[in-house]
Amino acid sequence: MTFPRTLLFTFALAVLGLPASAGAQAFGLNEIGSCALARGFATTAVPCDDASSIYWNPGSLPKTPGFSFYGGAAIIAINGDFTRDTSFTTYNSDVPNAVVPHVFVNYRGAGRLAFGIGAYVPYGLTSQWADDFPGRFSAKKASLQTIYVQPNIAFQLNDNWSIGGGPIYGHSSVELIQAIDLAGVPTSAGGPTFGQLGIAARTEFARVRLKGSGNAFGVTVGVHGKLNPTWEMGARFLSQLTFKYDNADATFEQRPTGLVLAPQNPFNLPAGTPVDALVASQFAAGGALTAQKASTKIRHPAQVQVGFAYTGLERTTVSLDYAYVGWRSFQKLPVTFAGSAPSKVIQEDYNNTSSIRFGVEHRTMGGFALRGGLAAASAAAPDETVTPLLPEMDRGYAMFGAGIPLMGRFALDATYAHIFTSGHRGRIDERAAGTTTAQALALNSGFYTLSANIFSLSLKATF
Amino acid sequence: MMVKMTTLIRVAAVGAVMALAACSSDKKLLGPTTPVGGDIFKSYVALGNSITAGFQSGGIVDSTQRQSYAFLLASRMGTQYHYASLAKPGCPAPIINFNTQARPTGAPPCALRSTSSITDILNNVAVPGASSYDPTAVNGTPFSNALTTFILGGKTQVQRALDANPTFVSIGIIGNDYLSFAVQDGRTAALAGITPVATFTANYDKTIAQLLAGAPNVKGVIMANVLPTTHPIMFAAAAMSNPVFKAGFDAQAGTTTTLDPSCTAGGAGATSLINTFLAHQIRVGAHPPIVACVPGGASGTLPAPIGDILILDPTEQATINAIVSGYNTYLQTKANSIGFAFYDPNTLLTTQKAAGTVIRSTPNYASPTAPFGSGMSLDGVHPALAVHKLIANDLIGVINTKYGTSLTPVP
Numbered sequence: 060m061t062f063p064r065t066l067l068f069t070f071a072l073a074v075l076g077l078p079a080s081a082g083a084q085a086f087g088l089n090e091i092g093s094c095a096l097a098r099g100f101a102t103t104a105v106p107c108d109d110a111s112s113i114y115w116n117p118g119s120l121p122k123t124p125g126f127s128f129y130g131g132a133a134i135i136a137i138n139g140d141f142t143r144d145t146s147f148t149t150y151n152s153d154v155p156n157a158v159v160p161h162v163f164v165n166y167r168g169a170g171r172l173a174f175g176i177g178a179y180v181p182y183g184l185t186s187q188w189a190d191d192f193p194g195r196f197s198a199k200k201a202s203l204q205t206i207y208v209q210p211n212i213a214f215q216l217n218d219n220w221s222i223g224g225g226p227i228y229g230h231s232s233v234e235l236i237q238a239i240d241l242a243g244v245p246t247s248a249g250g251p252t253f254g255q256l257g258i259a260a261r262t263e264f265a266r267v268r269l270k271g272s273g274n275a276f277g278v279t280v281g282v283h284g285k286l287n288p289t290w291e292m293g294a295r296f297l298s299q300l301t302f303k304y305d306n307a308d309a310t311f312e313q314r315p316t317g318l319v320l321a322p323q324n325p326f327n328l329p330a331g332t333p334v335d336a337l338v339a340s341q342f343a344a345g346g347a348l349t350a351q352k353a354s355t356k357i358r359h360p361a362q363v364q365v366g367f368a369y370t371g372l373e374r375t376t377v378s379l380d381y382a383y384v385g386w387r388s389f390q391k392l393p394v395t396f397a398g399s400a401p402s403k404v405i406q407e408d409y410n411n412t413s414s415i416r417f418g419v420e421h422r423t424m425g426g427f428a429l430r431g432g433l434a435a436a437s438a439a440a441p442d443e444t445v446t447p448l449l450p451e452m453d454r455g456y457a458m459f460g461a462g463i464p465l466m467g468r469f470a471l472d473a474t475y476a477h478i479f480t481s482g483h484r485g486r487i488d489e490r491a492a493g494t495t496t497a498q499a500l501a502l503n504s505g506f507y508t509l510s511a512n513i514f515s516l517s518l519k520a521t522f
Numbered sequence: 523m524m525v526k527m528t529t530l531i532r533v534a535a536v537g538a539v540m541a542l543a544a545c546s547s548d549k550k551l552l553g554p555t556t557p558v559g560g561d562i563f564k565s566y567v568a569l570g571n572s573i574t575a576g577f578q579s580g581g582i583v584d585s586t587q588r589q590s591y592a593f594l595l596a597s598r599m600g601t602q603y604h605y606a607s608l609a610k611p612g613c614p615a616p617i618i619n620f621n622t623q624a625r626p627t628g629a630p631p632c633a634l635r636s637t638s639s640i641t642d643i644l645n646n647v648a649v650p651g652a653s654s655y656d657p658t659a660v661n662g663t664p665f666s667n668a669l670t671t672f673i674l675g676g677k678t679q680v681q682r683a684l685d686a687n688p689t690f691v692s693i694g695i696i697g698n699d700y701l702s703f704a705v706q707d708g709r710t711a712a713l714a715g716i717t718p719v720a721t722f723t724a725n726y727d728k729t730i731a732q733l734l735a736g737a738p739n740v741k742g743v744i745m746a747n748v749l750p751t752t753h754p755i756m757f758a759a760a761a762m763s764n765p766v767f768k769a770g771f772d773a774q775a776g777t778t779t780t781l782d783p784s785c786t787a788g789g790a791g792a793t794s795l796i797n798t799f800l801a802h803q804i805r806v807g808a809h810p811p812i813v814a815c816v817p818g819g820a821s822g823t824l825p826a827p828i829g830d831i832l833i834l835d836p837t838e839q840a841t842i843n844a845i846v847s848g849y850n851t852y853l854q855t856k857a858n859s860i861g862f863a864f865y866d867p868n869t870l871l872t873t874q875k876a877a878g879t880v881i882r883s884t885p886n887y888a889s890p891t892a893p894f895g896s897g898m899s900l901d902g903v904h905p906a907l908a909v910h911k912l913i914a915n916d917l918i919g920v921i922n923t924k925y926g927t928s929l930t931p932v933p
Contacts, residue, residue, distance in 0.1 A: 144555070144602065145565075145602055145604065145641075145643040145686070146565055146643055146685075146686050146687040147564050147565060147687060147689075148687050193642060242640050251634055252637075252640075254635065254637070254640035255634040255635045255637065255640070256634065256635070256671065256672065256675075257606070257635060257671045257672040257673060257674065257675035257676070258640075258675040258676065259640070259641070259642045259644075259675045259677070259682070259685075260640045260641050260642045261642040262642075262675070316676070318675065318676025318677065319660060319661055319676055320662075320671060320676060321661070321662030321666040321670040321671050321674075321676070322662045322663075322664070322666040322667075322670075323666060323667045323668050323670070324668065324670070324671040325632065325668050325671055325672060326671070330661060330662050330666070331661045331662075334676050
């Protein structure tokens with residue numbers, strides 16, 4: 060396979076791939092390059108010797124001479140479940156394995172400048188549950204696929220310091236599928252709800268699917284410096300991007316409840332009347348639950364990462380990074396319907412997050428790289444917002460990997476990582492507008508667990 | 523950029539416990555709490571009818587629902603208990619005066635479900651009026667009523683019970699297979715409506731089969747039917763020969779009634795049982811002011827339904843008791859065959875009725891608020907809190923004996 064083919068193939072993978080899942084805090088993803096993943100994401104001070112530094116430290120690119128290509132993907136397999144207090148029933152998540160691609164190209168010639176471009180997925184999410192999951196009224200499926208395309212330019216200030224950065228174009232697709240609960244629906248204008256007449260909560264009579272996309276622009280910058288012969292440092296900043304999904308499609312599907320009315324029912328309808336017949340008109344022309352446009356807005360938060368690395372050990376680099384993500388920008392998730400379906404605002408109230416990242420890389424005499432890392436991240440979601448949309452919780456990471464040289468110009472990086480959590484209490488019901496934190500906490504009705512296995516493979520080529 | 527120190531400490535803590543997290547979790551600590559009564563009571567569901575639901579004084583409301591033996595039992599199990607709470611003043615509101623049969627002023631026919639009680643999981647799926655036909659009847663039965671929908675919302679009792687993934691059930695489908703025919707009517711012809719034992723058996727078998735199919739490991743207790751002869755609403759005809767008692771009866775009836783010789787010693791109906799509410803029927807003109815204890819009275823010439831309606835003569839008592847005993851024999855056999863406990867409340871009722879305080883042997887027509895004793899509600903059929911407590915404690919004893927548990931009595 061020639062180089063251009065490789066590039067085209069991998070770039071296409073990046074654009075068309077399926078970013079998903081929870082590999083970092085909230086709906087952030089850190090699986091951007093197998094080398095960085097293996098080193099516990101602690102790669103701002105001594106970046107991986109490849110073009111993925113366009114993301115990890117755009118100021119460090121002058122370190123990589125010549126023409127370099129780096130592309131691949133991470134496969135994320137999530138295991139999660141929810142055990143409900145009321146029935147002790149455990150519901151497993153139904154998240155498909157996700158493929159998160161990345162591709163970078165960089166060139167540094169004889170001058171002080173380095174040019175590059177990268178496409179990567181810093182944010183993505185797929186949360187998916189089976190049809191019997193009682194929290195499907197909050198989220199049956201939530202999918203966010205966001206790709207950033209970043210041209211980059213870096214400048215070697217002097218022998219020890221370099222800076223760089225570039226604009227970011229982001230494209231994001233969102234899909235949200237929710238069940239709709241008949242119990243909360245009024246039987247008539249101003250009348251009692253179906254629930255007040257006995258229909259059980261979580262009686263799914265409809266399902267809404269909202270699907271749309273949006274674009275946004277941002278910027279990233281980085282700096283890299285050599286403090287002395289054995290210590291290096293780096294820092295990067297990625298701005299917030301706000302995606303507006305203004306022309307999303309909302310479609311509604313009637314779901315059979317299987318319920319029939321008993322004799323002398325409070326609806327004053329004949330015994331045997333199917334409940335589905337009472338709501339069928341909602342799906343007909345002119346009904347509230349017909350296809351319509353919808354809009355939402357999701358802020359992808361800013362990131363800051365600072366790291367230091369020690370290179371004084373023979374062929375070994377030890378690095379420690381601190382990362383901060385401004386998740387506080389994700390306070391609300393508005394869902395506004397253009398038609399007569401009821402709009403709503405999902406209150407998230409996320410907090411800013413911190414993570415500590417530690418990585419080691421050892422190069423053998425034969426050019427093999429052996430890598431390992433550990434990382435820990437605080438949850439963005441507060442205790443009252445651990446929900447089916449994203450059962451977010453504190454996480455720990457352990458990973459190891461290797462870089463295998465191939466035919467001189469190529470190298471293959473392979474990494475395995477595991478995400479640990481200790482589980483977290485959470486809720487399956489949506490928080491009503493205007494409720495207090497205490498009221499939202501009172502909705503917590505079970506226990507979420509989450510773990511993930513990640514396998515990442517990247518190909519490096521230098522010319 | 524401000525980073526709270528607590529956040530950093532938290533991140534450090536996450537890292538520190540990361541290795542431990544690999545092989546342990548907080549699930550036991552933060553997940554569903556095991557009931558104090560033991561794992562067997564993780565998810566308790568009560569099936570049944572009015573008594574289990576908490577129906578009292580001809581009505582049902584949240585406060586009476588919370589007096590049900592099922593509620594009390596769940597509290598001793600230490601397990602969760604979700605029920606279809608009915609908003610004040612009730613659905614319908616309970617009667618507040620035995621003599622006038624008045625309900626609270628302005629009470630609507632039904633004040634609907636309390637919004638906060640609208641859940642998918644119910645631990646009490648009992649529906650007032652339900653018979654042995656009802657727990658599995660998808661389209662309802664002639665016994666269905668508005669509360670069937672208000673409580674079950676279009677599902678059956680068994681379906682709602684299985685929604686709760688039950689580990690322990692109590693089944694109190696008692697009374698309605700005969701009560702409305704034998705006690706609340708009493709005419710000989712009406713007895714034909716009583717569910718035959720074979721049908722009752724088939725119905726119950728279906729209920730148990732569906733329950734066990736959905737919850738193969740469920741444990742539980744089956745309750746027996748109350749014999750009409752021990753029913754608090756019925757009093758012995760001999761009481762009418764007591765002038766004081768008859769004066770009270772007449773006061774309620776609003777007239778001086780004529781006591782037919784059939785009710786007196788030596789009469790054919792001397793051992794008949796009289797429904798307390800015969801006096802109310804006379805008061806409203808629905809029954810002549812004559813109390814006879816066999817159809818047609820001693821002379822045989824009194825027009826129907828005098829001596830028949832609201833009266834159980836010795837022959838009828840024997841017929842009904844044979845049927846109900848048949849039910850109960852089957853229920854005990856069924857309980858044994860599936861490893862369930864069995865509880866017969868007739869001993870309790872007989873004992874309490876003989877004692878005469880918690881359950882009076884004859885009604886006190888002069889009391890508008892406790893005519894049947896301190897433990898019975900104003901309709902004479904449904905227990906009030908005191909009897910519910912006694913039932914709950916009897917059940918606790920039966921359950922502890924059967925399953926080796928250590929549930930403590932309701933204080």
